[in-house]
Every structure is written in C-alpha cells, then in structure tokens.
Amino acid sequence: KGKKIFQRISEVMKSLSFSSEEFHLEFTQPEKTILQAKKLAKITEKLIAVGGDGTAAQVIAGAYQSGNFPLIGIIPLGVGNDLARVLGIYDLFKKRGVEGCIQQFLKGYSTPLDLWRVNEKEYIINYLGIGFDARIVHSFSQIRRLIPFSSVLIKKVAYAIIGFFYSFSRLKGRVSLTYWTGKEKNFFNLTGYSLVVISNIPLYAGGTLLVPEGNCADGLLEITLFPRTTSVLKFFIEQKILGGWGISRRLKKLQNMPGVRVNLFQHFLRSRNKFGMTVRGEIPKRVRDDSGGEISKSEERDKVQGEKIIVFQPPVRRIKHYRAKQIEVLLNFGNYLQIDGEDKTYLLNEPKIKIEYQGQVFLLPGN
Incomplete structure (x- = not known):
C-alpha cells in the first residue's frame, strides 16, 4: 500500500503543476524515521507524514528537534489514526483521498499542538498508556517481530484477540502517580x-472520544484512571456503540437533505462532552429539532468559511479527568508502557517516569 500511495502522491503533485525539483518523497526507514524527519525539516516549509500514529509521532518529533519548525501534515494509513481524526484529516482522506489532503495542505492553514517529553527521551504526541492497553501493544509488537504483516484488517483482528486474552490484567506491585497543576x-x-x-x-484508541474537554494546545495533559477492566469495557461500549449510534443517525438526516454538506469534526471544541460538526448549506428547522442539536456561534469560523456549527450531546456518562502541567509515575518493571501506540516499556528500567512540557509544533488541519 505504501508504494501505491508513494506513486499516487507523485502523480497528484505533478497534476498540480509541481516539478520534480519542487517536492521530495522518500520511504521511512525503521529506527531512522526521526533522523530522516529532522534532516528534511531543515530544508522545507511543509513536511508530510504518510502512515499511522507512530509514523506521525516520529516525524513530528524529528521536525521539532530540527529547530526549523515546518508545518506538518498527515496522510493517515494506520490503524488508529487518532491525531489525523482530531485534525479532520482522516475524514478528508476517506472522502477525497490523497489529492484532497494535498490540496488542503497547500492552503497553509495551521493549528498548534503541544509536545511533551518523557524522561528526556520520548515525545508524547497523542497519549501515554500504562497497564492494559500497553500490555496489548507490547504483545502485538512481539508478534510483529516474529511474523511481519502490514494489513490494517489483520492488525485490528490481532489487537482484538490480544485484548481479550489480557482483558483482566492489572498493574503489578506498588504504583503511584504525582501531578502538578501550577x-x-x-x-x-x-x-x-x-x-x-x-x-x-481528545481522542483515544482509534477515534474514541476520551476527553471531550481536551485541548491540544493549552499546556496541560489530561489524566484518566480506570480502576478495573470492566470500567474500560463499559467506557468503550458507551462511547463506541451508544454515543456513536446516536450521532450516526443524526448525520444521516443531515446528509440526506438537498444542498447540505456535512463535515464531522471532534477537535478544539470548547463545549464539554459534545460532538461537533460544521455544515455548509441551509439547515431545515425540523432537522435541527429532530437531531437534538443546537446552533453554536463561532465568529471566526463563520467569517472564514461561511459555515454553521451544530453541536450534539452524546448519551454517555462523564468520566473524571485530572489536568496536569507535570507528571511523575513510580512503578515496577514488569508493567508495560506505550506512547502513541508504540511499545516503550524500556522506559520502566528507570526509577520513575517524568513527563514535562516541551513546546509546540504547528500542524496542517483538514478543514
């Protein structure tokens, strides 16, 4: 799939009147992606990562380390694609493919993203997980080393099987977390x-809305605690099935109305525990009433795009989150840790996990 996308990107760039000297494509190399991104970031204004959350995270880290800070875009080819979903790129890619993404990137709109450093070694772009999800990521990584495969479907099936096998795993030994808010x-x-x-x-594990009030550029992290596996399963059922089902029905009503184009987005909403979407076109009153939505004013977005914003309240319970400017975790080796879907359990060889704010990068959004 990577080779096909590589060829497709080249075709699209040439169709947009770019000569081969005006853009550069190269495949990432295992264990060298950050260095590649660091090198390329020094000679470009826009740097595009093609792949999943892991690839995107490494490209962002490399670009930040370059000190040049180009605008960074993502063409999502992974399993979770959480950052691409937050940016609105995932839906754009599904609807309009590579060409739609590149055309959007060329507009040059940008949005900030906080970067966090773990023990001065790794960067957090999306999230860090300790426990159940990290155990799944660790086992998946071991399987892929033995049996390499690239199919997204096979990856999803493998994650599901491993998740079932380790569904009742818990943190081992004494574990504590200290965080500071100022x-x-x-x-x-x-x-x-x-x-x-x-x-x-705001999103977690393949588009699940974990932190509705989350802001990607406020200098704060959100801590979510799940005491038992049953609480994890309950959360996913409520968000993926109950909440998602209600939203999909409302979307269908809007999409079936003549002259209405709908673009769902789940990023940078100031409303708590709500899904948002921008809508182009006139919205019939009865659709608003049936959907249970409300019109929210956004002067800046209306001025730039001439759009209205509809906000829906998904029927799910609230989960307690704790906002932090700095975090330290003490836990024994024998537990598991993942960052942005990549196994980083090696960090547990150190006495503690220390997470600190690093800075910001600017990303190319999908709308």
Whole structure:
C-alpha cells in the first residue's frame, strides 16, 4: 500500500503543476524515521507524514528537534489514526483521498499542538498508556517481530484477540502517580488499577472520544484512571456503540437533505462532552429539532468559511479527568508502557517516569 500511495502522491503533485525539483518523497526507514524527519525539516516549509500514529509521532518529533519548525501534515494509513481524526484529516482522506489532503495542505492553514517529553527521551504526541492497553501493544509488537504483516484488517483482528486474552490484567506491585497543576501537588495510589491514560488530544484508541474537554494546545495533559477492566469495557461500549449510534443517525438526516454538506469534526471544541460538526448549506428547522442539536456561534469560523456549527450531546456518562502541567509515575518493571501506540516499556528500567512540557509544533488541519 505504501508504494501505491508513494506513486499516487507523485502523480497528484505533478497534476498540480509541481516539478520534480519542487517536492521530495522518500520511504521511512525503521529506527531512522526521526533522523530522516529532522534532516528534511531543515530544508522545507511543509513536511508530510504518510502512515499511522507512530509514523506521525516520529516525524513530528524529528521536525521539532530540527529547530526549523515546518508545518506538518498527515496522510493517515494506520490503524488508529487518532491525531489525523482530531485534525479532520482522516475524514478528508476517506472522502477525497490523497489529492484532497494535498490540496488542503497547500492552503497553509495551521493549528498548534503541544509536545511533551518523557524522561528526556520520548515525545508524547497523542497519549501515554500504562497497564492494559500497553500490555496489548507490547504483545502485538512481539508478534510483529516474529511474523511481519502490514494489513490494517489483520492488525485490528490481532489487537482484538490480544485484548481479550489480557482483558483482566492489572498493574503489578506498588504504583503511584504525582501531578502538578501550577504549585498544587496531587497524589494517587494506583496499585491494582487496570489502566492509566495520559492524554494530549481528545481522542483515544482509534477515534474514541476520551476527553471531550481536551485541548491540544493549552499546556496541560489530561489524566484518566480506570480502576478495573470492566470500567474500560463499559467506557468503550458507551462511547463506541451508544454515543456513536446516536450521532450516526443524526448525520444521516443531515446528509440526506438537498444542498447540505456535512463535515464531522471532534477537535478544539470548547463545549464539554459534545460532538461537533460544521455544515455548509441551509439547515431545515425540523432537522435541527429532530437531531437534538443546537446552533453554536463561532465568529471566526463563520467569517472564514461561511459555515454553521451544530453541536450534539452524546448519551454517555462523564468520566473524571485530572489536568496536569507535570507528571511523575513510580512503578515496577514488569508493567508495560506505550506512547502513541508504540511499545516503550524500556522506559520502566528507570526509577520513575517524568513527563514535562516541551513546546509546540504547528500542524496542517483538514478543514
């Protein structure tokens, strides 16, 4: 698939009157993606990552390390594609493919994203997970080393099987988390917990809305705690099935109305626990009433795009989140840790996990 996309990008760029000297394409190399991105970021104004969350995270990290800070875009080819979903690129790619993404990137609109550093070694772009999800990522990584495969469908099936196998795993030994909100210091004893997620973006694990009030550029992380695996499963059922079902019905009503084009987005909403969408065209009153939505004013977006914003309240319970400017975690080796869907359990060889704010990069959104 990578080779086909490579060829397609070249075709699209040439169709847009770019000569071969005006753009550069290269395949990422295992263990060298950050270095590649760092090198390329020094000689370009826009740098596009083609792949999943892991590839995007490495390209962003490399670009930041370059000190040049180009605008960064993503063409999503992964399993979760959480950052691409937050940016609105995932839906754009599904609808309009590579050409639609590149045309959007060329407009030059940008949006900021916070970067966080873990033990001065790794960057958090999307989220860090300790426990259940990291155990799945660790096992998946081991399987892929033995049996390499690239199919997205096979990856999803593998994740599901591994998740079922480790569904009742818990954190081992004494585990504690300390976080700071300004000068205030807070402490949690997490011994026996199932999962801890530290989020930089609202979405988690393939588009699940974990932190509705999350802001990608506010200098804060969101901590979500799941004491038991049953609480994790309940959350996914409520968000993926109950919430998603209601939203999809409302979307269908809008999409079937003549002259209405709908673009769902889930990023940078200031409304708590709500889904948002921008709509081009006139929205009949009865559709608004039936959907249970409300019109929310956004002067800047209306002025630029001439769009209205509809906000829907998904029928799910709220989960408690804790906002933090700095975090430290103490846990024993024998547990598991993942960052942006990549196994980073090696960090547990150190006495503690320390997460600190690093800076910002600017990304190319899908709308």
